[in-house]
Amino acid sequence: MLSDKLICDIIDSAVNSGADLAEVFVEDVRYQSVGMLNGRVLKADSGFDSGYGIRLMSGTNVVYVYSNDSDEKVLMKLTKEACSAIKKGDSVNIKELEELSRSTMSDIRIDPLDISKMEYVDFLKKSSSIMTTYDPAITESTCSLKTTNRIVRIMNSKGINKEENDTRIRLAIEAIATKGNEKQSSRLAPGTLKGFEFINDYPVEEKTRECCEKAIRMVNAGYAPSGKMPVVINNGFGGVIFHEACGHALESTSVGIKNSCFTDMLGKQIASPVVSARDNARIKGEWGSYSTDDEGNESSDLLLIENGILKNYMIDELGARRMDSKPTGCARRESYTYAPTSRMSNTYICAGNDSHDDIIADTEYGLYAASMGGGSVDTATGEFNFAVDEGYMIRNGKIAEPVRGATLIGKGGEVLMNIDKVGNDLELSAGMCGSLSGSVPVTVGQPTIRVSSIIVGGRDSDDSNEDEE
């Protein structure tokens, strides 16, 4: 889209205008998706998007311009505006662009973009044919499959010249169960950086049936109770608790401006001693992985917390300048329409020693959050909320009746301190994370954990299943 000569000219103009770092980001995205509703193909889409972003930095002053119009006149106008807006900083030498180096964290045998949309449909029909006939209680169903190939190139005045090329596939299956006026949905959405072989090997029939069962179970469930109680959170997507309650507050986007409850806490106890956690972008084929970040730095496997002690923050270039530190290779953005910021990749609580069954057996009364929905956090205060998609009461050390409609709320720092059991069954689960630089693929993860006390926002129900006690 943009020639190397043009890119070098932009970098030259930017540095001559007073920028101490000039960066050009070029992105090309190809995608293909198919979606079904109630057994019929209602969506089929394919296309490509491309664009570029030019970032100038002078100390902590940032100018970002972007466009998808590769007309040289548009580009030069935007560059000129960027150069006139940047604060005049220390003069720096421009390093010659290194030889282009290419990287990926994709692990692909069969390129999913080589597979026809009709084959996507054939695969999805395996799921939709089960959902449409499974049980009269399953009244609606959706499923979709989307592949995105993203190639980005990052060049800057420090000589960085990198290209990252990753292909992601995501499957989504949702079954909706109806009982009278009640509707409950159950959803699963695995994502991967592997090729179409992941889809071919995926036990879609078995997983679809589980999804239907869960929707039927939840539509028949009573409401969750209200108040503070112990909560056991299942492995996998349960890690959203750590993502929301702690992960966001360890990003330099908030730590760098002291807008985090974990500012200036390196080396201090911020979690219970049973908690260790990592942000590891270097797991080949994992949904949240990448090899080179959107600033051209190599990604990392970062130890965030070790036995409750805070070890590292996730830091991008701007954060590094604010914190007088170094970037950790965690700068990400949804697309060229965003300047990069510090973001999570595959973030998880490390495995502990207890078994899932022992943790349940050790809990006399509480809530078992078998599957979590999404949530959000205020990084300044640590206040978070997230939804329990599939919940059960724990009574006398046993999983009892299903309950629905529970939301867990609390403050990140307190919850981390209140984790008193960590299981040995670590699992990762795909998701999307929205923040300042848009929506990016991440995995969350954890083994089964128990929080000794957390506020459960449920509803006191007239038809609670007390008869099962």
Place this chain on the structure above:
Amino acid sequence: MDLDFAESTLRKIVDRAIEYGFEEAQAAYSADASMAVEIMFGEVSSFENSVGRGISFKGKLYGQMGRSHTTEFTDEAIEFLISSAADNCKVLDDEDPDFIYCDPDNSELIYCPVNEAYEKNTYNRLVETGLSLEKNLLAYSDKIKAVDYLRISCSKGPDIMINSKGLRVFKDSDIISIIAGCRAEEGDIVKSGSEFWYGKDIDLFDEKAFIERLASQLLPKLEAKSISSGSYETIIENEAFISLFGSFVSNFSAYAMQKGLSLLKGRAGEKIASDCFSLTEIPMYEKAVNKVPFDAEGVLTYEKDIISEGIFKTALYNLKSAYKEGRKSTGNGFGGTALTNVVVKEGKRSVEEIAMDIGEGLIITDVSGLHAGLNPISGDFSLLSEGFLIKDGKKADPVEQITIAGNFYDMMLNVKEIANDTKALPGSNGEFFSPSIYIGKIDVSGED
């Protein structure tokens, strides 16, 4: 880009599509130019400027409506647009027909409300406004320790659409918005709060009122505490109510009803809310920043009751869902269906007067986690909330770390009174105007 060139490219695409074999075809060009500044520590921390454009195509082939999109304007890109839409038609298997439309009496739709005020949005003006706002926010109270986020942005851009049935649409729109997030501290207690303004003329931004609004919701939070779980008589403040209601708006779409995804299916003419609750869509509402004379399918919009004195009057239809029921589109076709500008009818009394009657209860000022803590189909919700207790009929202690939980449909039937303090929040195709709503009792979870 030259708009004449853009329009001639659209014509070329439509002509080429018909030649290719499409029965009907439509092409749309959308451009956007935006600028944003962010202020931090008394200086510009970030400046953004952008120019974007794209072409989308839809065409009917084999009875299916195929769609495609590109950002390129070359002949190769046009071929890609048409061939990939045709490929999509081969895969699609939709039993309900979709349409490309032109009303012969309204085949030329033009709406350009952008005025000269937009020219005031220069870099210097945005910076000056931002620096002043940051300075005065910090000066307002020594408890406000930082302005963590302050962004002023403006954007405008024309949209052109033409189709093989003879429709030609030209639309331009603009907006400027200001958002600020502050952190307040007292001892070990840290709280944050934010405020938002949008409009079409930066001269109309009232800094003092903005700061008052932000501070009046932020500073009381420093004293906030959780409360005991229980059932509380509750007023949901205007903005919180708009956020909550907005999360359930998809249930009013006829498409959702036809697909079994809305509990409002078949309930037109029935009572779905309390008698005191009326909701009217007024696309050209005088108080709205942007008016909406026609929808994205080229159908004229019009004023209509959605809920009138508690009775559900009409679902929202686009061309496709209207055809399925043998009726006309309601002018709500925006991709799927969406509301334009909507207004909840005001009551007569203030929140303070209603609180006097309640005596003991709760005012909810903010709800969080709307994307996660509610089931948009069943209407169940359980949301992290903040607000104030009502004690002896007066707004009293601030409240934090609670959830309110209930069911949207039950809540609407239980509404007791509508206040007279209307505010607006923007949605994707218009604004939602609502006063605060006294919803009766609701379950609250907090500290026991």
